[in-house]
Amino acid sequence: MGNGLSEPRSLFPALPAFRSLHIVILGLDCAGKTTVLYRLRFNEFLNTVPTKGFNAEKVRLRLGGSRRCASFHLWDVGGQERLRPLWRAYTRGADGLVFVVDSVDAERLEEARAELHKVARLAENHGVPVLVVANKQDLRGSLAPAQIQEALALAELSPATPWHLQPACAIIGEGLADGLERLHAMIGKRRKALRQQQRQRRRRQGDPSRPRVWADTGPVRTPSGATDTQHDKRSRSPWQHQALRQVPPVKSTPGQR
Ligand SMILES: Nc1nc2c(ncn2[C@@H]2O[C@H](COP(=O)(O)OP(=O)(O)O)[C@@H](O)[C@H]2O)c(=O)[nH]1
Ligand SMILES: [Mg+2]
Numbered sequence: 740m741g742n743g744l745s746e747p748r749s750l751f752p753a754l755p756a757f758r759s760l761h762i763v764i765l766g767l768d769c770a771g772k773t774t775v776l777y778r779l780r781f782n783e784f785l786n787t788v789p790t791k792g793f794n795a796e797k798v799r800l801r802l803g804g805s806r807r808c809a810s811f812h813l814w815d816v817g818g819q820e821r822l823r824p825l826w827r828a829y830t831r832g833a834d835g836l837v838f839v840v841d842s843v844d845a846e847r848l849e850e851a852r853a854e855l856h857k858v859a860r861l862a863e864n865h866g867v868p869v870l871v872v873a874n875k876q877d878l879r880g881s882l883a884p885a886q887i888q889e890a891l892a893l894a895e896l897s898p899a900t901p902w903h904l905q906p907a908c909a910i911i912g913e914g915l916a917d918g919l920e921r922l923h924a925m926i927g928k929r930r931k932a933l934r935q936q937q938r939q940r941r942r943r944q945g946d947p948s949r950p951r952v953w954a955d956t957g958p959v960r961t962p963s964g965a966t967d968t969q970h971d972k973r974s975r976s977p978w979q980h981q982a983l984r985q986v987p988p989v990k991s992t993p994g995q996r
Pocket of ligand 1: 766767768769770771772773774775787788789790818874875876877878907908909910911
C-alpha cells in the first residue's frame with residue numbers, strides 16, 4: 740500500500756551496495772521502534788526498555804531473495820514527547836524514514852499523524868521516502884492497514900514524498916524485511932530522479948562544476964604580434980583565444996627581426 744511513487748518493487752542498480760543508507764526510525768513511544776531495530780539486527784526478539792536517547796545498528800539485508808545485499812545504518816530515536824524536538828537533528832541528511840505506529844493504539848493515532856506530517860513537512864526532508872510500519876498486527880483489535888492509512892492521512896503527505904504502508908509484527912519480524920526492501924527501492928528511484936534532474940540542469944547551464952581546461956591549440960599571437968608564451972593558455976577563455984587569433988599577423992620586412 741503506498742502512493743504512486745512507491746510502486747516499482749526494486750531499482751537495485753540505482754544504489755551502490757557498499758554504501759549504507761542512513762535510515763531514521765521514528766514514532767510515538769511504545770510503538771515498537773526498538774523492537775523493530777533489534778529484530779532486524781539480531782533476527783530475534785529482545786526485551787526493550789524505554790529509549791532515552793537513541794540506538795543505532797548496521798543491518799545488511801538480502802534483497803528479494805537475490806544475492807544482492809543492501810546495507811542500512813538504522814537510527815532508532817526516543818519517541819517520548821520531550822524527545823521529539825530532537826528528531827529533526829537525526830533526520831537531517833537521511834536517505835529514508837521509518838515511522839512505526841502501534842496498530843492497537845487507536846487513541847494516539849491522531850497524535851502520530853501530527854508528528855508524522857510535521858517531520859515529513861520539514862524542508863530538509865522534502866521528497867525523502869517514508870516507510871510506515873503498522874506494527875503489532877498480531878494483537879486482537881489491531882486496525883487494518885486501510886484504517887491506519889486513513890487515520891494517518893497518508894494521502895495528504897506532499898506529492899513529492901514517496902511512502903509505503905507495511906503491516907508488521909516486530910515480535911516475530913513479519914513484514915519488516917519486505918518493508919525495508921520497499922524503502923530501499925523508493926530511495927533508489929528518488930536518487931535516479933535527482934541524478935537526472937542534476938544532469939538536465941548542468942546541460943542547461945553548461946556545467947560550471949567541470950574544470951575549465953581548454954584545448955591546447957598552439958601558440959597564440961598577441962595584438963602586438965608577439966607570440967604569447969608568458970600567459971597560461973588555459974587561463975584564457977575560448978573567446979579570448981579567438982579574438983587573439985583574429986589579429987592580423989605582423990609582416991616581417993627584410994632586415995627586421
Ligand atoms: N504484541 C506485540 N508487541 C510488540 C510488538 N512490537 C513491540 N511490541 C512491544 O511493545 C512494547 C514497546 O516496544 P518498544 O520497542 O520498546 O517501543 P518503542 O518505545 O517504540 O521503542 C514492548 O513491550 C514490546 O515488546 C509487536 O509487533 N507485537
Ligand atoms: Mg525505544
